[in-house]
Amino acid sequence: MTRPQATAEKLIDDERVRVTRFDFVPGAETGWHRHDLDYVITALTECRMLLEEPGGETREVIVPAGTVYRRDSGVEHNVINGGDSPMSFVETELK
Secondary structure (H helix, E strand, O other), rough: OOEEEEEEEEEEEOOOEEEEEEEEEEOEEEEOEEEEEEEEEEEEOOEEEEEHHHHEEEEEEEEOOEEEEEOOOOOOEEEEEEOOOOOEEEEEEOO
């Protein structure tokens, strides 16, 4: 199944951080990727994420608008908008 791609707009990329805004229409995905840096996600909208993970596992996560979470480097996944509304978040990677 082919899904639309999320859009990514790089906002800052300097020696200390990389900040990228991601926007997803319903059903859009990032594509498989691995995070090589620790990162923080700030939800701009409610984000109903369907996460495809290594080994074929999937899980659903709801991140309320205005909230944040952080993860260590090494996370590998495909992020899909599993909701019926557009979703957006800002990812800040720590160099």
